[in-house]
Amino acid sequence: MRSPFPTSCLRSLPWLLLVAACSSPTEKAESVQRVDDLLAHVESVQVDAVVSKEKARAALDQLDAICSPGFAGNAKESYALLIECIDGSEKQARQLRASIEPMRLSAESVFRQWTADLEHFGSTRMRQRSQTRLDETQARYRTVYATAQSAQISYDAFNGDLRDQALFLSHDMNVAAVGELTGDLKLMRDVLLELDGRMDACASAARAYVEAAALYGQSEATVHENATEEPATEPASKEETSTKKRSSTLKRHSATPVEPAPAPVPATQEPIGPPAPGS
Secondary structure, rough: OOOOHHHHHHHHHHHHHHHHEEEHHHHHHHHHHHHHHHHHHHHHHHHHHHHHHHHHHHHHHHHHHHHOOOOOOOOOHHHHHHHHHHHHHHHHHHHHHHHHHHHHHHHHHHHHHHHHHHOOOHHHHHHHHHHHHHHHHHHHHHHHHHHHHHHHHHHHHHHHHHHHHHHHHHHOOOOHHHOOOOOHHHHHHHHHHHHHHHHHHHHHHHHHHHHHHHOOOOOOOOOOOOOOOOOOOOOEHHHHHOOEEEEEOOOOOOEOOOOOOOOOOOOOOOOOOOOOOOO
């Protein structure tokens, strides 16, 4: 009986089978790489949450210094530094947002492939075990993503309030106008405490994810950002700021430099407002 397939197709069949057999291990190796990529993105979110907390506090500290009752500095220099701090805080908010989106896309890829691979198990027991691990990992990731989004929204709102305060002072920076901001500053300090809590929750969730999902054989070392009671200086890089370092067995992840936040201008020059009588 004559074969229904052309002779050329029959000749190429062994090669097609060979290619199919070789592609499967490669695909699984890529799956491990995708897992490592997701870990790197989660680490970036963790670091950016820590840096965001610092940038937000630096900006409010500068506004506090300007509005202090005992302020005796240079108004123009202090205001310029306030704008610089707010710019830095807004830039960091954009960086945090830029870290969250790649993490989301990477997670979708990892969990989509993991779900598809559940169908390839021959053992029901192993499939159920993998399903349980998938559910646990997804739950940890959802906590990271939810806390990151919450922190991002609060951070944007906080920066918006800071920008409003600076705009108010830009046209009316005198004793009476500054005095009207006293109540606003108290409210913003309360808002900053809430923002700190959201950033801490995000960093903690990200750290927990990395600790649970780090690839087998990767070494971890805890790095405490504030190991002493002395004031901490601004870190030189994201890697130094991170509360958890992970040594990847697949590749090295480069750190993104973080610009240091400027310190408040010392109060050493003319006070704001008219001179005292008799001076």
